Amino acid sequence: xxxxxxxxxxxxxxxVGRPMSNILAFSVPxxxxxxxxxxxxxxxxxxxxxxxxxxxxxxxxxxxxxxNLLLLLFMGISTGAGILVSQYFGAKKKxxxxxxxxxxxxxxxxxxxxxxxxxxxxxxxxxRLLDTPPDVYDMAVSYLRIIFLGMLGSGFYNxxxxxxxxxxxxxxxxxxxMLACLLNIVLDLLFVVVFAMGVAGVAWATIIAQAVSAVFCxxxxxxxxxxxxxxxxxxxxxxxxxxxxxxLGLPSGLTQAIxxxxxxxxxxxxNSFGTTVMACSIVVMRVDGFAMMPNFTFGMAMTTFVGxxxxxxxxxxxxxxxxxxxxxxxxxxxxxTLCILFFGKYLMRMFTxxxxxxxxxxxxxxxxxxxxxxxxxxxxxxxxMRGAGDTMTPMWVSILTTVxxxxxxxxxxxxxxxxxxxxxxxxxxxxxxxLISWVLGAVITALCYKRGKWRERAENAAQSSAVG
Numbered sequence: 001x002x003x004x005x006x007x008x009x010x011x012x013x014x015x016v017g018r019p020m021s022n023i024l025a026f027s028v029p030x031x032x033x034x035x036x037x038x039x040x041x042x043x044x045x046x047x048x049x050x051x052x053x054x055x056x057x058x059x060x061x062x063x064x065x066x067x068n069l070l071l072l073l074f075m076g077i078s079t080g081a082g083i084l085v086s087q088y089f090g091a092k093k094k095x096x097x098x099x100x101x102x103x104x105x106x107x108x109x110x111x112x113x114x115x116x117x118x119x120x121x122x123x124x125x126x127x128r129l130l131d132t133p134p135d136v137y138d139m140a141v142s143y144l145r146i147i148f149l150g151m152l153g154s155g156f157y158n159x160x161x162x163x164x165x166x167x168x169x170x171x172x173x174x175x176x177x178m179l180a181c182l183l184n185i186v187l188d189l190l191f192v193v194v195f196a197m198g199v200a201g202v203a204w205a206t207i208i209a210q211a212v213s214a215v216f217c218x219x220x221x222x223x224x225x226x227x228x229x230x231x232x233x234x235x236x237x238x239x240x241x242x243x244x245x246x247x248l249g250l251p252s253g254l255t256q257a258i259x260x261x262x263x264x265x266x267x268x269x270x271n272s273f274g275t276t277v278m279a280c281s282i283v284v285m286r287v288d289g290f291a292m293m294p295n296f297t298f299g300m301a302m303t304t305f306v307g308x309x310x311x312x313x314x315x316x317x318x319x320x321x322x323x324x325x326x327x328x329x330x331x332x333x334x335x336x337t338l339c340i341l342f343f344g345k346y347l348m349r350m351f352t353x354x355x356x357x358x359x360x361x362x363x364x365x366x367x368x369x370x371x372x373x374x375x376x377x378x379x380x381x382x383x384x385m386r387g388a389g390d391t392m393t394p395m396w397v398s399i400l401t402t403v404x405x406x407x408x409x410x411x412x413x414x415x416x417x418x419x420x421x422x423x424x425x426x427x428x429x430x431x432x433x434x435l436i437s438w439v440l441g442a443v444i445t446a447l448c449y450k451r452g453k454w455r456e457r458a459e460n461a462a463q464s465s466a467v468g
Contacts, residue, residue, distance in 0.1 A: 015312040019321035029174040031297040036181045044202040049351040054279045059139035061282025078162040080249025085166030086307025102234030103241040112152035119148025139199040150207020156214035180213035251395035262402045298329040299379035306387025329376040371438035381449040390454035406437035
């Protein structure tokens, strides 16, 4: 019994056993964890929408694209470290694994301090740049500034949990996240309902809960003695490791930056439609976050699976794992999409009782529905390419679909649909353009996977691990 418990809470070796079993065992706790992570922002939105109002709900949503943009440093570090960790773990290279993790922690600390210093100063100017409506502006700036003050805790949780997942441990981060999520809900209700702190209350609740989860994850990382041993010396950034992390993580960071910039541009379009459409957008994107979780989950699972097997030079398992991973992603995303279509109105009512807002939200979710299935293919195959060390191809696909496809379509659609009834155009442009970009992205990603540049990267990485 103790052996089973130890195996559950330890690093998972995905280079042995059935690929389907490996991916499922890794993905289930990861999926639950991702769903719990999504609860952070969702609970904030529910509490704000029900107890403060639709304008406050719009304020929380307006800050989203800016937060994503300034989180790109963490995204880059996390992606680069995750790939190296999975490959070194698969190759059983303890010294290199320890060096990568130590360097990752040091870079996270530096990035967190930068975000805490820069974020609050940029909050006001950025919200003005987005032409945020006056009834939303002050609350949005307040929310942003507080979230940035807790950026170090958020960064450490996301990156350390990514390191643990790279070693195949998706259970421990889940447990700590569930604890933090419960704490977040309690603090949300306490700060907003009891102390009437409004939007600032949900921001404080979020950063406190994220800090708690970060502390527990760091504690867990320092107690994996059989896999790596962290010392003061290993926490000094290593130049070679830093270069490798940056080389592998920079494309992901740039992708996130470009994606966030495009989201900010689309947010400006959303703001032009007024507070009702802004509030609708935030609610739909909160539901969208849950629908996307299986896609992101299987994408991360494939990155770890492929990374470990590339490190172990088991390319035959990579091929089998890709088929199983895509199959699982399609089944789960299809089921969740059907649930959203059938129960969309009930989901919307969790956030607001405004009938106009509920009907508009249900309409927008129906527009997006098919796109979730398309995104399951994109995320899974992108995860395979990243795990093999090819981070450039997913980057270019994301840039193409987001910048060259979604943004122009959104603005053109809105412009061409202007009328006396809708002087700013049809709000369908916001999510209709997103659907088109998702479907085209799936097609392009599948073609890039077939082209096989990632296989060259995988073979080079496998040869490198053999020489080392």
